[in-house]
Amino acid sequence: MKFGGTSLGDVERLRWAARHVKRECDAGHEVAVVVSAAGGETDRLAELARTAAPLHDAREYDAIVASGEQVNAAMMAIVLQSIGIQARSWQGWQIPITTSDAHGAARIMDIDTATLEERLAQGQVAVICGFQGIGPDRRVTTLGRGGSDTSAVAVAAALGAACCDIYTDVDGVYTTDPRIVPAARRLERISYEEMLEMASLGARVLQTRSVELAMTHGVRLRVRSTFDEPEARPSDIPATDSGIGTLVCDEEEIVEQEIVSGIAYARDEAKVTLLRVADKPGVAAGVFGPLAASGINVDMIVQNVSDDGQHTDLTFTVPKSDLERALATIEAARDRIGYERLTGQADIVKVSIIGIGMRSHAGVAAQMFQTLADRGINIQAITTSEIKVSVLIDAAYAELAVRALHAAYGLDAE
Amino acid sequence: MKFGGTSLGDVERLRWAARHVKRECDAGHEVAVVVSAAGGETDRLAELARTAAPLHDAREYDAIVASGEQVNAAMMAIVLQSIGIQARSWQGWQIPITTSDAHGAARIMDIDTATLEERLAQGQVAVICGFQGIGPDRRVTTLGRGGSDTSAVAVAAALGAACCDIYTDVDGVYTTDPRIVPAARRLERISYEEMLEMASLGARVLQTRSVELAMTHGVRLRVRSTFDEPEARPSDIPATDSGIGTLVCDEEEIVEQEIVSGIAYARDEAKVTLLRVADKPGVAAGVFGPLAASGINVDMIVQNVSDDGQHTDLTFTVPKSDLERALATIEAARDRIGYERLTGQADIVKVSIIGIGMRSHAGVAAQMFQTLADRGINIQAITTSEIKVSVLIDAAYAELAVRALHAAYGLDAE
Numbered sequence: 001m002k003f004g005g006t007s008l009g010d011v012e013r014l015r016w017a018a019r020h021v022k023r024e025c026d027a028g029h030e031v032a033v034v035v036s037a038a039g040g041e042t043d044r045l046a047e048l049a050r051t052a053a054p055l056h057d058a059r060e061y062d063a064i065v066a067s068g069e070q071v072n073a074a075m076m077a078i079v080l081q082s083i084g085i086q087a088r089s090w091q092g093w094q095i096p097i098t099t100s101d102a103h104g105a106a107r108i109m110d111i112d113t114a115t116l117e118e119r120l121a122q123g124q125v126a127v128i129c130g131f132q133g134i135g136p137d138r139r140v141t142t143l144g145r146g147g148s149d150t151s152a153v154a155v156a157a158a159l160g161a162a163c164c165d166i167y168t169d170v171d172g173v174y175t176t177d178p179r180i181v182p183a184a185r186r187l188e189r190i191s192y193e194e195m196l197e198m199a200s201l202g203a204r205v206l207q208t209r210s211v212e213l214a215m216t217h218g219v220r221l222r223v224r225s226t227f228d229e230p231e232a233r234p235s236d237i238p239a240t241d242s243g244i245g246t247l248v249c250d251e252e253e254i255v256e257q258e259i260v261s262g263i264a265y266a267r268d269e270a271k272v273t274l275l276r277v278a279d280k281p282g283v284a285a286g287v288f289g290p291l292a293a294s295g296i297n298v299d300m301i302v303q304n305v306s307d308d309g310q311h312t313d314l315t316f317t318v319p320k321s322d323l324e325r326a327l328a329t330i331e332a333a334r335d336r337i338g339y340e341r342l343t344g345q346a347d348i349v350k351v352s353i354i355g356i357g358m359r360s361h362a363g364v365a366a367q368m369f370q371t372l373a374d375r376g377i378n379i380q381a382i383t384t385s386e387i388k389v390s391v392l393i394d395a396a397y398a399e400l401a402v403r404a405l406h407a408a409y410g411l412d413a414e
Numbered sequence: 415m416k417f418g419g420t421s422l423g424d425v426e427r428l429r430w431a432a433r434h435v436k437r438e439c440d441a442g443h444e445v446a447v448v449v450s451a452a453g454g455e456t457d458r459l460a461e462l463a464r465t466a467a468p469l470h471d472a473r474e475y476d477a478i479v480a481s482g483e484q485v486n487a488a489m490m491a492i493v494l495q496s497i498g499i500q501a502r503s504w505q506g507w508q509i510p511i512t513t514s515d516a517h518g519a520a521r522i523m524d525i526d527t528a529t530l531e532e533r534l535a536q537g538q539v540a541v542i543c544g545f546q547g548i549g550p551d552r553r554v555t556t557l558g559r560g561g562s563d564t565s566a567v568a569v570a571a572a573l574g575a576a577c578c579d580i581y582t583d584v585d586g587v588y589t590t591d592p593r594i595v596p597a598a599r600r601l602e603r604i605s606y607e608e609m610l611e612m613a614s615l616g617a618r619v620l621q622t623r624s625v626e627l628a629m630t631h632g633v634r635l636r637v638r639s640t641f642d643e644p645e646a647r648p649s650d651i652p653a654t655d656s657g658i659g660t661l662v663c664d665e666e667e668i669v670e671q672e673i674v675s676g677i678a679y680a681r682d683e684a685k686v687t688l689l690r691v692a693d694k695p696g697v698a699a700g701v702f703g704p705l706a707a708s709g710i711n712v713d714m715i716v717q718n719v720s721d722d723g724q725h726t727d728l729t730f731t732v733p734k735s736d737l738e739r740a741l742a743t744i745e746a747a748r749d750r751i752g753y754e755r756l757t758g759q760a761d762i763v764k765v766s767i768i769g770i771g772m773r774s775h776a777g778v779a780a781q782m783f784q785t786l787a788d789r790g791i792n793i794q795a796i797t798t799s800e801i802k803v804s805v806l807i808d809a810a811y812a813e814l815a816v817r818a819l820h821a822a823y824g825l826d827a828e
Contacts, residue, residue, distance in 0.1 A: 011462075011465045011466055014466065045485070048425075048485070048489065049488075049489070049492060051425045052425055052428065052489045052492040052493050052496070053492050053493065053495065053496035056492045056495070056496075057491065057492060057495055059502070059503075060488040060489075060491045060492045060495075060502075060503055061488075061492075063484060063485075063487070063488035063503055063505070064484075064485050064488045064489065067481035067484050067485050070477060070478075070481050070484075071459070071462070071477075071478050071481050073477070074463075074474040074475075074477035074478045075462065075463070075466045075474075075478065077471065077474045078463060078466040078467050078470040078471060078474045078475075079466050079467065081467065081470070081471055081474075082466070082467035082470075088473070088474075089473075089474055089477055091477070091554075093507065094552060094553070138508060139508070140505075
């Protein structure tokens, strides 16, 4: 059971979360709880470190911010004890959860479960600090923001848990953003692959790395709401389609596969176009080499041959926050690349349809293009993967496109 | 170098303290710094634990409150690095500082200095969390409030440090409380024994346990002010009579021993008197046995034989906060003890003269009694030790008595 910062913001919320834990204990399950720092606490501690020095040692930063989870794990243990549950808090170094030495963005290498398993078998709930571990230098490490989801999946994998329930402030993963499409439906199940592709939606629910880790280790993840009345719904492990949250699992566990499971959108990309680039070997390297050297990630890339057959137009997307830097980088390499005109556009949106059913169905992409064309929406670029089709469109059409696609693929709730 | 909470309340104060550290580094010394939590932080964390449950597990309490030192040690390391000093923070478990398993009031058992010494030799300042260690159960322990002084002395002893400087908000130990006697003088040196006897004054400056530990291990302690201009006075190790602070050391290091070094007073005791107790064997046990069983500490005890030779009056003191409980305890045992009347008095004060010179000088106590008699102050009880004479007087005369004695023993500044 993993509880995030918004679920543990104060003692009242800790008490509420503890009732979820109690329900599982009462049902006879062995329970490990992974906790985040209280909401806002990590930001406060990071700011404190920044006031000490804007550029600071990552080891000392880790020692400071890791205290947030340390306090909250001990608080949770006390609250659990106060309602009659045996509980003990565990910091990363105590278990230990060993990580790489990349302070501030460490990766979990190993979790020694011997002591934990012994305590769990004795009926003691283990309250584990998320987000932290211990590096090869015997120093406290942190996993990077949002790392508590990853901690939870890694602990679940190491313990061979039947389920890893992520308690958060939404009650599951939806077919699309309900703020845009009121008819969006909560998915009972979604495959790991789809969840990863829906990162632009899912990032608000689950950290991408945690989904990758769950997929690698076959951990059944469930996203559910902390704010459900804890005793209202019975314990349900292993999770079945019980109306609680969304189960993120292997696609083989999903019997009725939809062709399209969800519609995602991302507003955080910007488009760069180079017009009339000489169409010769080495041009792509000339453009993307300098961008890579500047640390700018390129997402979609589209290359069209122009009329004369000797020039090409090159379009790609970069994170919106990197647009100015990307344009400057290309501009600086203009002589080497050779192009006629360079343009940047920030008011675009990437809309994607995602579904493992696409693999076995033809015409899914064509239906997407037709649906958008029917609404008069111009597609500026297209990329596809095995289970996703993404298009770049004018930002003004974002909501219209998402609603139209949601209806076209039969995702609207009845 | 040990810095307390008032010396490290915010980043500005951390920067100021860091300049003291830099001065010592620049002088070529190897430096270990022991830090407290930021002023008020331990109280905040203790209160947080209390909100989780009024009666809470001491192990979890320790995990919560130890975070205050953890954050401040890392903050200090960052601040030191920002002014060009190599520094690294150390939590209790990282060194390790092993302690007993008395969570919340643990005693330091051992400090493994191997890693610290290696780092110090490389020119790295070790910033060590005060107040904490690791118990035999591999859990974080804390030493009890004010424990950072003890941590500092223990670290100094383990490292064989030339000096242990306690930076605080006063500039040394005074002959008496300067708020009562403006002519009070800062002592250049004071022996461990005297410092312990002056606990009622010294407790505001040094934790008693830290002085005991310093005496046992021969650690030369210096009490000095954080708020001195850091670069105004040169480094001075080993500490000599340089006008900086007060050196607490072995009496053999004190060449010119005063007969009386200081005047202490304590307002936190109350007096209990049993009138006309039967003067027979077992009476003392009958009185003090029940008090001990109730966990009430008795300090001064005076017994006078009454006129008829068959009864006695018994007077003793207890902590003021325990007075009501002490009276009730005696009352409950009235039949067994057998006494005529029981009285309690809270408005009393204990005034003491302290000095290792007393051992070799007669008439010191007599001078005290005469001085008080000259002011018309009635002595209600007397106790003496080798280097201390204490009297119990009416609280209204406290300031008068302290001033008179301060003058009588030639302690007033010229």
